[in-house]
Every structure is written in C-alpha cells, then in structure tokens.
Amino acid sequence: MxxxxxxxxxxxxxxxxxxxxxxxxxxxxxxxxxxxxxxxxxxxxxxxxxxxxxxxxxxxxxxxxxxxxxxxxxxxxxxxxxxxxxxxxxxxxxxxxxxxxxxxxxxxxxxxxxxxxxxxxxxxxxxxxxxxxxxxxxxxxxxxxxxxxxxxxxxxxxxxxxxxxxxxxxxxxxxxxxxxxxxxxxxxxxxxxxAMPPLKHKTADPANPAPEGFVWSEESWIAFDPQIADLALTGTYYPDHVVFLGPALPVRDHDGAPPAILIKGQGILIRKDATSSQKAMLRCLSDVLARLPADWTVDPIGPDAEAELLNWDAEKYRQALAEQR
Structure with a gap:
C-alpha cells in the first residue's frame, strides 16, 4: 500500500x-x-x-x-x-x-x-x-x-x-x-x-402459474400497461440494462436464455437463477417507467449502441463478476 x-x-x-x-x-x-x-x-x-x-x-x-x-x-x-x-x-x-x-x-x-x-x-x-x-x-x-x-x-x-x-x-x-x-x-x-413520484403502481400478481424455471417478477405491472409495455419491448434506455438484461425485453424464451421475458397482459417472467444484478436492472426499468409522464417521448440508445455494449470485453468482465454473486 x-x-x-x-x-x-x-x-x-x-x-x-x-x-x-x-x-x-x-x-x-x-x-x-x-x-x-x-x-x-x-x-x-x-x-x-x-x-x-x-x-x-x-x-x-x-x-x-x-x-x-x-x-x-x-x-x-x-x-x-x-x-x-x-x-x-x-x-x-x-x-x-x-x-x-x-x-x-x-x-x-x-x-x-x-x-x-x-x-x-x-x-x-x-x-x-x-x-x-x-x-x-x-x-x-x-x-x-x-x-x-x-x-x-x-x-x-x-x-x-x-x-x-x-x-x-x-x-x-x-x-x-x-x-x-x-x-x-x-x-x-x-x-x-x-424528484419524481411514481405515476404507476404495482398491480395484482399474475394469475397464471409461472413456467418451469421462472417466477413472476414483482415488476409485472409493466405488462398490464400497454403504453409502458411497448416501451419496455421496443427500446433500451441506458447501458446497464443492455449489459445485464440484453436489449429491451423479449416476448418469449430463446436460445440466448434471456433472464426476463415480458408477456403483455400476463406479467414479466424472470428466471429463478437470475443474478442480483439482473433483478436490480429490472427494478430500475420499473422505477424509471413508473415515473415517466404519459406525454413525454423517449429516446432509446439504439441498436448500434446496444451492439457496442454486448461485444465489449470490459462489460463481459463485469458480467462475469456479477454472476459470482
């Protein structure tokens, strides 16, 4: 030292x-x-x-x-x-x-x-x-x-x-x-x-049982608000979302094994083995979207910026450390 x-x-x-x-x-x-x-x-x-x-x-x-x-x-x-x-x-x-x-x-x-x-x-x-x-x-x-x-x-x-x-x-x-x-x-x-108080609040828990390997997220309210759900499905709004959850949120499971899946009108599924970082990023998305006024438009970072983050060695290193927790 x-x-x-x-x-x-x-x-x-x-x-x-x-x-x-x-x-x-x-x-x-x-x-x-x-x-x-x-x-x-x-x-x-x-x-x-x-x-x-x-x-x-x-x-x-x-x-x-x-x-x-x-x-x-x-x-x-x-x-x-x-x-x-x-x-x-x-x-x-x-x-x-x-x-x-x-x-x-x-x-x-x-x-x-x-x-x-x-x-x-x-x-x-x-x-x-x-x-x-x-x-x-x-x-x-x-x-x-x-x-x-x-x-x-x-x-x-x-x-x-x-x-x-x-x-x-x-x-x-x-x-x-x-x-x-x-x-x-x-x-x-x-x-x-x-400071912006939440404009949206948690809805009732999803009624259907979650599929094997998943649980319903506490942030499932997003899936029940059509405008907010579309924002979550079609864009990524800050770097750490891409790093830990991937671009936007997918609507189905796939070979890339996305940690979270949004099903409109049903809820958000998150894997049972999701890391604490992945859960934290999903909550962050919920906290941001819950405060967004309905008359504000949003700018996603875009697919080129997403690709830069996904293929970056420095972020792969950070992901690897997060997976150890």
Whole structure:
C-alpha cells in the first residue's frame, strides 16, 4: 500500500459510497462509481464491485491519476486505465469510467444511475424540464456515448472549470466537489429538484402459474400497461440494462436464455437463477417507467449502441463478476 495514500479512503467517503450503493433509486447492482483524489493518487471503485459494500469490503483501487489523465486525453493507453493501478498485485480492474474521474478536477466525484435523472434524461421533454429545474446550478448535459473513453471525450468537450454537475443522457448523473460533504449536499439538492413520484403502481400478481424455471417478477405491472409495455419491448434506455438484461425485453424464451421475458397482459417472467444484478436492472426499468409522464417521448440508445455494449470485453468482465454473486 506504500505510495497509494490509503488515508484518502476516509470513513465519510466510504459511508457516502455505501449509502448511494444501497439506494436502488441511486445505484443498481454493480453500477455507479465514486472516486477521491489528491495529487497524483486517485482511489476509484473497481469494475464489477458494488458501492453498497464500500464499508465492508475492499472495493476500491488506487491509480496513478497522472497516467489516467494521459489516457483520458488520449496521449497514450487504450482508455481502460488497467496499467495505471499503483499496486500491481491487485487482481481487480479500475472502473471502466476511470478516465472521466481522472479528468474532472475535483477531489471527490460521485457517479450514480439516478432514477430521477435517467427519467428526465431519456426524454427530449424531460431534458427541457431538467434544464429548468437546474437552471441556477453549475451543470452541463452530455449526449449519450459508450461508457469509458467515448463518454470521457463528450464530457471534456462540454465541461467548464465551474462545472460540478454532469447530466448524462440515457445514463445518469455525475456530481463533483472539494469534499465528501460538499458532494453529498450537492447530490441531494439535485435529487430534491429532480424528484419524481411514481405515476404507476404495482398491480395484482399474475394469475397464471409461472413456467418451469421462472417466477413472476414483482415488476409485472409493466405488462398490464400497454403504453409502458411497448416501451419496455421496443427500446433500451441506458447501458446497464443492455449489459445485464440484453436489449429491451423479449416476448418469449430463446436460445440466448434471456433472464426476463415480458408477456403483455400476463406479467414479466424472470428466471429463478437470475443474478442480483439482473433483478436490480429490472427494478430500475420499473422505477424509471413508473415515473415517466404519459406525454413525454423517449429516446432509446439504439441498436448500434446496444451492439457496442454486448461485444465489449470490459462489460463481459463485469458480467462475469456479477454472476459470482
């Protein structure tokens, strides 16, 4: 641990990370990440680990921020930042989003998959409402890009020195500050302004027994709302849905063994052996769609973006770690 400044991982930083990770309206499964930096050292959540465990497990890795910055600005490296780890004995990889954490010149950075933010950020009308709600705050909105270096490029093209809030279209939220308390307070203010109560509520449980190997999901209400069901069947709205559930939701079982299946008018089936990450992503979809106003249109990420995520080695690594839980 020599030279890695473990003292940066304060109880307050771990507590903030754990609180975000344990709130499904902020982070789902292994999604989201936090970082804290000083000089040339930055600690960041490791890929595939869960923020919920920040106080009970070693989920953070120390990286050379100077080297990570060089990858962020595409001076050298491939953007994975795997070679920037300060302790080569560690088996974990730094988050696939290490480059933007390094590029943001703030001591503490928190990136969440905030349900309130996603609900606004997947919709043209929602983004206009969000701009009004955050009008007096130091925020920018960044268009969708593949997580990692492509997203970092988009962020660097738009942030200013005063930027502390980054809204990621079809993805989530980044909040930055000089201290853990400052980030915690700013994030709470953003959440308060963007809060959207559910407009839809759980219906009665499906009447028919589930087929072999499946159970009916608690999110089956989606299948009973024709407009919402069509959204779930025809588009994917943020990266982690693709990574853990595949594109959109299928209407039948097939050789790809989809973890969840939507049957209109009956419910959503989920496999009995579904991972906690898959269940968390299905709940996230439910939480987002339940808050979406009926007169808002939505922008899926599209088949090309889905294919990029499905064939990406970094996400296959994260999936493999999730399957161990």
């Amino acid at each position: 020599n030279g890695t400044m473990p003292e940066l991982l304060t109880p307050a930083f771990r507590a903030l990370s754990a609180r975000l990770g344990q709130d499904p309206l902020q982070v789902q499964g292994p999604g989201g990440n936090t970082s804290i930096k000083s000089g040339a050292v930055m600690w960041i959540k490791a890929s595939g680990t869960e923020l919920a465990n920040a106080e009970t497990a070693d989920i953070f890795v120390a990286v050379n921020r100077t080297a990570a910055l060089s990858e962020a600005h595409e001076i050298y490296g491939d953007g994975s930042c795997k070679s920037t780890i300060l302790d080569p004995a560690l088996k974990l990889r730094p988050s696939i989003e290490t480059t933007f954490h390094a590029a943001l010149d703030h001591a503490v950075v928190a990136h969440t998959h905030s349900v309130a933010t996603i609900t606004h950020a997947i919709s043209p009308e929602g983004r206009m409402v969000l701009a009004d709600k955050l009008a007096d705050m130091p925020f920018v909105t960044v268009p969708y890009a593949k997580p990692g270096l492509p997203l970092t490029r988009e962020i660097l093209a738009r942030i200013k020195p005063e930027t502390q809030i980054v809204v990621l279209q079809n993805h989530g939220l980044i909040v930055c500050g000089k201290s853990v308390d400052a980030v915690s307070d700013l994030l709470q203010e953003v959440e308060n302004r963007l």
